[in-house]
Amino acid sequence: xxILCFLSGNILSGKEFVALDVIRGWKAAGHTVEVxxxxxxxxxxxxxxxxxxxxxxxxxxxxxxxxxWKWSLDSFVNYLPAIAQFRKLQKLFxxxxxxxxxxxxxxxxxxxxxxKVVFHVHDPHAFSSREAMMIQLxxxxxxxxxxxxxxxxxxxxxxxxxxxxxxxxxxGTHLPPNTAKLYMPEGVLRIGLIGxxxxxxxxEDVLETISQLANTIKCKVLIYGKGDExxxxxxxxxxxxxxxxxxIEWKGFEAxxxxxxxxxxxxVAATRNDEPFALVALEAxxxxxxxxxxRSGGFVESIVDGETGFIVEKNSPTxxxxxxxxxxxxxxxxxxxxxxxxxxxxxxxxxxxxQAGMNKIISA
Numbered sequence: 001x002x003i004l005c006f007l008s009g010n011i012l013s014g015k016e017f018v019a020l021d022v023i024r025g026w027k028a029a030g031h032t033v034e035v036x037x038x039x040x041x042x043x044x045x046x047x048x049x050x051x052x053x054x055x056x057x058x059x060x061x062x063x064x065x066x067x068x069w070k071w072s073l074d075s076f077v078n079y080l081p082a083i084a085q086f087r088k089l090q091k092l093f094x095x096x097x098x099x100x101x102x103x104x105x106x107x108x109x110x111x112x113x114x115x116k117v118v119f120h121v122h123d124p125h126a127f128s129s130r131e132a133m134m135i136q137l138x139x140x141x142x143x144x145x146x147x148x149x150x151x152x153x154x155x156x157x158x159x160x161x162x163x164x165x166x167x168x169x170x171x172g173t174h175l176p177p178n179t180a181k182l183y184m185p186e187g188v189l190r191i192g193l194i195g196x197x198x199x200x201x202x203x204e205d206v207l208e209t210i211s212q213l214a215n216t217i218k219c220k221v222l223i224y225g226k227g228d229e230x231x232x233x234x235x236x237x238x239x240x241x242x243x244x245x246x247x248i249e250w251k252g253f254e255a256x257x258x259x260x261x262x263x264x265x266x267x268v269a270a271t272r273n274d275e276p277f278a279l280v281a282l283e284a285x286x287x288x289x290x291x292x293x294x295r296s297g298g299f300v301e302s303i304v305d306g307e308t309g310f311i312v313e314k315n316s317p318t319x320x321x322x323x324x325x326x327x328x329x330x331x332x333x334x335x336x337x338x339x340x341x342x343x344x345x346x347x348x349x350x351x352x353x354x355q356a357g358m359n360k361i362i363s364a
Contacts, residue, residue, distance in 0.1 A: 001362060004095035006059075006086070006109070007037040008102035012044040014195075014279050015101060015122050018148075018171050020048055022099075022120070025355025026362070027052070034093050036086065038062065038105075039078075059085050063104045079108075087112055097362050103138040110141045118361060120146045123276050124297065126158035135159040146361055149277040149298035167361055170301070172354030173282040175346055176258065181288040183265045183334040189219040189324065192264035192289070194280050197227025202270030202294065203235055208317040209268075209324065211242045217328045224251045224260055261287030265334055266327055269293040272314055277302065281309075285345040288338030292323045302349060308341035 003026055009016045023033050035049055039060035049056040061082035062075030086109060090098075098113060100106055101120045106113070119142045125131035136159060145166040147153040153166045184190070193206060203223070210221055239248050254260050267284045269275070269291060277298030281291050285302075291309035293299040294316075305311040312319035327333055 001096040002032045002093060003034075003097045003099055003362065004090065004093055004115075005033065005035040005037075005099045006105050007035060007045075007100070008105055009045060010038045010041040012042075012048065016045050016048075017279070018122070019101060019120075020052070021172065021351055021354065022358050023049075023054060024052065025351075025358055027054070028355070029359050031362075034089070034095075036089060039082075040074075057085070057089055059089075061086065061105060061108055063108075083109070083112060090114060099362075103134045106138040106141050107134065110138070113141050116143045117141055118144045118146060120148075121152055121156060122148050124152060124155040124274055126155045127274075132159040135161060144361060144364070146358070149301050151274065151297040151301065152276050167357075169354060169357035169361065170349055171277055171279055171282060172349055172351035173279065173286050173345060174257075174351055175286050175342075178342065181262075181335075181338055183338070184328075187218055189217060189266065189328045190264045191219060191221045191324065192224065192260070192267045192284075193221060193269075194224045194260065194267055194284075195269075195278070197223070197225050197232055197235070199228070199231050200271065200273045201227075202272045202315075203231075204238065205270040205272075205315060205317045206268050206320065207235065207238055207242060207244060209320045210244055210247055212317070213321050213324060214244070214247055217325060219324070219328070220247050220249060222249045222251050222264055224254055226253050257283055258287065261289050264289060266324065267291045267293075267309075268320060268324075269296075269299065270314075270317075270320060271296045271299070275299055282345055282349050285309075285341035285349070288342045290327070290334065290337040290341055292320055302344075304340070304344060308337060308344045 007019055026033050034055045036057040036059050039058035046056050059082050060078035064072040064075055095115050097118055098115050099118045125135050139161055145156055147166050147168050148171050150168055153168050156166050157163050193203060239245055267289055269280060271294050274297035281302040284291050291303055293303055294314045295311050300311055303309045303311060310323045
């Protein structure tokens with residue numbers, strides 16, 4: 001089959017990594033793929049496509065925001081050329097399927113979409129009446145939804161989408177060789193915070209945990225990722241106020257997953273909102289790292305509570321503290337949970353399983 005993707009991301013992040021894995025699966029199955037994507041970009045996503053020998057087409061089809069008038073003006077100026085570029089691409093490539101990952105591009109292109117549309121949904125929308133309305137507006141152009149979790153499927157139904165139009169395909173992750181992992185070298189529990197550094201990710205809750213925990217166990221926190229500079233400064237002030245500087249290591253963004261997970265013993269994901277289906281839980285499990293996560297969206301579908309990690313309540317530093325102390329004080333528990341996490345990923349969340357699921361969707 002011929003598959004035309006129109007992807008919304010302008011940076012290389014979680015959703016884009018998933019799309020790249022989906023495209024690899026399609027190419028391996030013999031399908032022909034071309035990719036259009038939002039034209040304001042840093043070049044990294046397009047570089048990945050080039051290395052995969054996938055033709056790519058930056059198209060400046062942008063959304064409109066009341067508080068971002070410069071972005072909106074840029075989108076308006078480029079709208080007609082973007083539509084013309086897409087229509088030309090669609091005519092020349094003549095795809096069987098159009099694969100999209102945002103309601104924004106679906107709505108903007110709705111009158112011009114001439115083929116079956118598959119919408120891969122990574123984020124919840126029912127929390128906002130405006131977001132739900134956008135899903136409803138896009139719905140008539142969508143033939144099949146792919147939800148990354150049961151939580152997202154339920155969210156789409158809450159927005160008014162027919163459950164019959166929604167299939168669940170869990171994200172998959174690369175599975176490294178099954179080798180032994182060394183935990184707590186030098187007797188120090190290495191706690192990882194991984195991903196975007198944003199207020200909704202709950203970094204403050206972890207710092208509160210460490211302020212209570214540091215007097216009872218040997219530990220340190222490694223913070224991987226980038227994010228909101230204002231929030232990062234807030235965290236730095238909080239770290240200084242709580243006298244935690246010696247316990248914290250700012251690692252920045254690190255693309256080498258093995259390097260990240262080899263450096264930590266447990267991941268804490270103290271997310272305060274509903275996480276649709278965080279890749280961090282899959283990646284950590286693949287490297288035999290247990291995860292302590294809040295009862296948040298898709299986390300409860302990827303973590304087996306008490307076996308591959310722990311589920312705690314949101315905004316609960318005390319519960320996080322209890323689980324970290326348990327892992328530190330219970331001999332062999334990190335190894336037991338890490339091995340169970342690896343088996344869980346291999347059985348339920350492999351990259352091959354995700355790619356097989358996506359191949360099944362486009363063949364239906």
